[in-house]
Amino acid sequence: MRVDIAPATPEDPAVIALCTEQQAEIEARYPGADEAPKGIDPRVEFLLARIGSEPVGCGGLKPLEPGMAEVTRMYVRPAHRGQGISRMLLQALEEMALAKGWRTLRLETGDLQPESIGLYQSSGYRRIPAFGPYVGNVLSLCFEKHLTD
Known part of the structure; x- marks a missing residue:
């Protein structure tokens, strides 16, 4: 099986379809919790x-501050x-981050997503306190990784 990973825009119909599927899955996993991000942030690469x-999957990077971005919309x-x-997508996102000068990546996942938690922990991400819009959300688990060349 050959997987090709390439840049796409937030307006790409495949990205929109995948993000819509992701949102539906999150809403099914967390009924009534309003956990799913609404819409696609145009700043996400x-x-x-x-x-x-x-198209079988996607992931994005959203700039947070100089040197730091958020891994988002992994699906x-x-x-x-x-x-x-x-894992291939996450590695490609890390390479893209380094190329853009982002040395720290943060992300959020839900406490009912053990497969995501396992992926991030096995890829070197460590738990951190909630950041940004996730502060105060008891279902959110936040992670961070410092990248090296």
Whole structure:
């Protein structure tokens, strides 16, 4: 299986479709919690994973402050999970961050997403106190990683 990962814009129909699926999955996992981000932030720089011509996953980086960005909108379609695509996307996002001068990456995931927590911890991300819009959200778990060249 060959996975191609390439930049995409927030307006790309494949990115919009994947983010819509991600939002529906989050809403199903956290009913009534209003956990899902609404809309796609135009500042997010996306990477899109494809197998052949089929979009199978995405992830993005949103600038937070000089030298720091947030990993956001990480999603792989259920039929393609367990194949290492999330790990490939995360590694590609880290490489993109370094190329842009972002040396610290932060992210948020929910406490009912053990697969995400496992991916981030096994990739060197460490728990931190909630940041930004996640402060005070008891369902949010925040992580950070300092990148090196």
